[in-house]
Amino acid sequence: MTDLSKNIQELRKKKEVLKKGGGDAAIEKQIAMGKLTARDRILSLVDKDSFQEFDMFVKHDGRDFGLDKKDFPGDGVITGTGTIYGAPVCIYAQDFTVAGGSLGLQHARKITKIMDHALKMKCPVIGINDSGGARIQEGVGALAGYGEIFYRNTIASGVIPQISLILGPCAGGAVYSPALTDFVFVVENISKMFITGPNVIKTVLGEDVSMEELGGARVHAEITGNAHFYAKSEQECFGQIKELISLIPANNSAKPIIVEKKNPATNLNIEDVVPSDPKQPYDVRDVIKCIADDSKFLEVQELWAANIVIGFGRIGGETVGFVANQAMVLAGVLDCDSADKAARFIRFCDSFNIPIITLEDMPGYLPGIDQEHAGVIRHGAKVLYAYSEATVPKITIILRKAYGGGYIAMNSRHLGADFVFAWPSAEIAVMGPEGAANIIFRKEIEEAEDKNAMREEKVKEYIEKFANPYVAASKGFIDSVIEPKETRALLLHALKLSILKEEYRPKKKHGLPPF
Amino acid sequence: METKKIEYVDFVVTARKYKTTLTKKYLDRKPWQPVQPGDVNSHLPGTIVEIMVKEGDHVEKGQLLCIHEAMKMLNRIVAPFAGIVTQVNVKIGDKIAKNHLMMKIEAR
Numbered sequence: 001m002t003d004l005s006k007n008i009q010e011l012r013k014k015k016e017v018l019k020k021g022g023g024d025a026a027i028e029k030q031i032a033m034g035k036l037t038a039r040d041r042i043l044s045l046v047d048k049d050s051f052q053e054f055d056m057f058v059k060h061d062g063r064d065f066g067l068d069k070k071d072f073p074g075d076g077v078i079t080g081t082g083t084i085y086g087a088p089v090c091i092y093a094q095d096f097t098v099a100g101g102s103l104g105l106q107h108a109r110k111i112t113k114i115m116d117h118a119l120k121m122k123c124p125v126i127g128i129n130d131s132g133g134a135r136i137q138e139g140v141g142a143l144a145g146y147g148e149i150f151y152r153n154t155i156a157s158g159v160i161p162q163i164s165l166i167l168g169p170c171a172g173g174a175v176y177s178p179a180l181t182d183f184v185f186v187v188e189n190i191s192k193m194f195i196t197g198p199n200v201i202k203t204v205l206g207e208d209v210s211m212e213e214l215g216g217a218r219v220h221a222e223i224t225g226n227a228h229f230y231a232k233s234e235q236e237c238f239g240q241i242k243e244l245i246s247l248i249p250a251n252n253s254a255k256p257i258i259v260e261k262k263n264p265a266t267n268l269n270i271e272d273v274v275p276s277d278p279k280q281p282y283d284v285r286d287v288i289k290c291i292a293d294d295s296k297f298l299e300v301q302e303l304w305a306a307n308i309v310i311g312f313g314r315i316g317g318e319t320v321g322f323v324a325n326q327a328m329v330l331a332g333v334l335d336c337d338s339a340d341k342a343a344r345f346i347r348f349c350d351s352f353n354i355p356i357i358t359l360e361d362m363p364g365y366l367p368g369i370d371q372e373h374a375g376v377i378r379h380g381a382k383v384l385y386a387y388s389e390a391t392v393p394k395i396t397i398i399l400r401k402a403y404g405g406g407y408i409a410m411n412s413r414h415l416g417a418d419f420v421f422a423w424p425s426a427e428i429a430v431m432g433p434e435g436a437a438n439i440i441f442r443k444e445i446e447e448a449e450d451k452n453a454m455r456e457e458k459v460k461e462y463i464e465k466f467a468n469p470y471v472a473a474s475k476g477f478i479d480s481v482i483e484p485k486e487t488r489a490l491l492l493h494a495l496k497l498s499i500l501k502e503e504y505r506p507k508k509k510h511g512l513p514p515f
Numbered sequence: 516m517e518t519k520k521i522e523y524v525d526f527v528v529t530a531r532k533y534k535t536t537l538t539k540k541y542l543d544r545k546p547w548q549p550v551q552p553g554d555v556n557s558h559l560p561g562t563i564v565e566i567m568v569k570e571g572d573h574v575e576k577g578q579l580l581c582i583h584e585a586m587k588m589l590n591r592i593v594a595p596f597a598g599i600v601t602q603v604n605v606k607i608g609d610k611i612a613k614n615h616l617m618m619k620i621e622a623r
Contacts, residue, residue, distance in 0.1 A: 204585075205560045206610040223540065279533045281523055306538060330541060331526050331533035337540070363528040369547040403529070435529035 018056050018073045022097030030097050035168060035190055036234055038078050038093035038101075041128050044238050046082030046091065053080040054114060060106045065137040072099045075107040076131070079114040081121075084245045087257075090118035093128035096168050100132035103174065107135070108145025115152040122251035124161040126241070129178060130168030146173045153180035158351040160251045163241060166191035166217075166227070167234060179226065182348055183244065183300070186217035186227040187237050193220055218303075225304040225337060243298055247312045247319045248352055255353050256319035266295040270484045274361070276425055278400050278467075281328035284309055287359055287399065288322055291315065291488045297322070300345060305337035310345040312354070316492045321349035324359035325410070327400075334406055335366035336379040343382035343513075350390035355495060358411040361400040363432055380409065381514040387415045389511060393498030397487060398422040398469065398478065404431045413477050418501065419494040420478045421487070422469035428478070429471075433462045553601075555592060555618040561585025563605045563617070572600045573623070580618055581605065598622040 021027065021037065030037055036044065042051055060075045062068065076098040081090050092111050094101040111127070118125035134142035156162055157180065164178035165185045169192045178184045178193070186193070194215035201207055201214070213219070221230035229244075231237035249256045270290040274282055289295040292313035299311035307330040310323050323342050325332035334342075349356050365376060387394065387409070395418060396411045407428060411417045422428065430436060438445070441458040448454035465471075469481045482490055523534040565582040568574060574594040583590045602619035605611060 204562075204610065205612055207612075279531065281533070281535050327533070327535065328521065328523075329536050330538060331528055331535040333528055363531065363533060367528065368544075370544045373547070432529045432531040434531045438530055 015056065021073055021095045022099075026097035033168075033190075035096070035130070037097065038095035038128065038130065041165075041167065041234065041238075042078060042080070042082070042091055042093050044235070045126065045241060046084055046089065047086065050082040051080055051091075052082065053078065054117075055079055055110045058106050058110055060104045060135075060138070062104055062135065062138045062141075064139070067135075067137045070099075074098065075104060075110065076101050077103075077107045077110050079110045081114075081117070084242055087245060087250060088121060088123040089126055089245070090114045090121065090123060091126045091128070094131040094168075096130045096132075099135065101130050101168065102132050102135035103142055103145055104135040104138040105141035105145045108142070108149055111145075112148045112152055115149070115156060118160055119152070119156050122160060122253070124163060124245065124248075124250060125156065126163045126165070127177065127181070128165045128167055129170040129174065131174060132169060133172045133174055143173070146177070149177050150180060153177055157182075158252060158347075161245075161248050161352065163244070165237065165241070166193050166220075167237075168192070169211075171195070171197055171215075175226075183228045184220070184226060185229045185231065185237050185241060186220055187231050187234055188217045190234065191217040191220070191227075193226065221301075222303040225301060225341060227304075228300050230303060240298075244312070247298060247314070248354070252351055252353070258319075259314065259317045261317040262293040262314075264290055264292060264295045264488070266290060270487065274399050274423075274425065274484070278425075278427060281331075283328055284324040284326050284332075284359060284361065284399075288313060288324065291491060292322075293317065301341055305335070305341045307332055307335065308338035308342050310342060315357070315488070315495060318495055319354050320495070321345060321354045321356045322359065323356060323411075325362040325406075327361055330366065332362045332401075333364060333366040334362060334380055334383065334409060335371055336374045336376050339376070339379040339381075339383045343386040346383070346386035346390055347513075350386070350392050353392060355393035355395065355498060356387075356390060356411065357491065358394070358396040358417075360396060360398045360402050360407075360410040362403070362406040362410065363401050364404050364406045378514045380405070383409045384415065385511070385513045387411045387417075389505070389513075390416075391501075391503040391505065393418050393495065393501050395419045395491060395494050395498075396421070397491075398426040398428060400425050400427060401432070402426060402428045404429075413479075416503075418498060419490075421480055421482045421490055422473070422478045423484050423487075424469065424481055426469035426472075426478075426481070427467040428469055429466045433459050433467055436466070437462045551619075552595065553598065553620040553622065554616055555580060555595070555620065557583060557585070557611050557613055557615045557617055559583075559585035559590070560612050561590070561610070563607055563609045563611065564589065566603065566605065566607055568600050568603070568618075570600055570603050574598065574600060574620065583611075583617070592617065594620055596620065596622055 077094050079092040162181035163183050164181045192211045220227035229240045266289040273286045288297050297313045309326045413420050437458040445454045472478050525532050526535045562584045564584045567579050576597045578594045580592045598620045601621045605617050
């Protein structure tokens, strides 16, 4: 008995020391940088008393450059399991207070072990990145560690949700783990992400750039599109993650949890949200508010490629993914970035059994030399690929414009949509009336005495004939023309009808999406 | 709820003018410039370590113009065709960005 209690005392002492990470001074420094410690981050994310740590006693095996004389508690990373709203998750957090959170082979092996565990348990894995990068003294062992993480990110992709938080520096090769995961969260003034840092840029180019300007949270949320969620504080970031976890399933063979149905909470009138003049802008998120349960919408990549809106909400208690053209930004066109953004989101929804609702109002692809040269063809093709490939319930509501290639791309019947409804304000045509009239009636316009009057007349003629949903409806390309007020009821119906949907694709190793 | 006043601008897509907003990225896009065949541009950021020609020199196609050290590699920059060097915009030790116009050659 006395021996055992002595052992227990010893264990407690060991744990107490290890839980301190890099020690009081390093923790103070971490807090002074406006950051929480790795342990506090995990404890803030998971349910109270649910965290069970793995591998606290792991030691590094570095032998060179004096590493053999150094002790790194937990080898600079905390790993373990816990629950969020009762749902199991695997989690790891790099500990910047221990050797700058640098990644050596054992550090990496702790991460890969928890990733393997998540893949077996079929639950989401959450990674908190806060690291100076590879532990140079360990040499190629550190590189091996990164590679083994990237491999698992790829293998787990589409099987379990993978979430990355950038809560400190994440530089060089380290950035590729977050880039391979499904959702990347960044926090203002804290997140820093880049391949080559300001020092290298200064040496090579002589250009001065701060870490924030080069790869701060705002840069990745707004310019690069690397980040999916942007928060002002770590606490706000944790709130976003919990909300996301509540909306998505644990793995690709599960469905998201269905909660109690709630009516939309907004006072907006759906008939007033979308102006009848197709040239006038509005916020398509107001339409989402009118149809989503409790008018709640968790927007993904809000600041990047804002000409398309993506995100999660619930209809009748069931999680759905919204993809919506945003008329108030770049008229809602598809371009390279918005195509990438929509395509990846559609593929996430398809992987994880989340029905996709498409709200369409778009004039076409963004014209421009820069777009053509940036490869709008191969980027735009991703949207076609993603929609065609998806086998989850796919529902489209055409609000106003559905022109040309955009009409096809935005989950048309032809790409396998299950339900396509159009509002009476819909215009389904090969292009905008002005453009179409210029081509079809070129001769008449050129030969007319008053060219402008003739052009106007022909545009009017075209609008009357084709700028409506009835031509497409007459061919059966849309299932019904509906009143805006009926939209939510029809979505509820369509989702209910789709609950047993099964659709098969030819067996293949994998497809070749144009990325 | 506070509502921000949004300023909409005209934006033309296939002959139709829409009221909308423009993104920073769209506004910041670089105007396209046609490629000039005699322009010798850098393909990578790096440093000029050696220059073999001066303005007014006649060069043969493939003749070495300068050495541009980039990505730990000594890159040999050669003349795209025979002609006269009309401009040398770099000197030894210059750190240059990608797509920097290093020299101009005029076909002769």
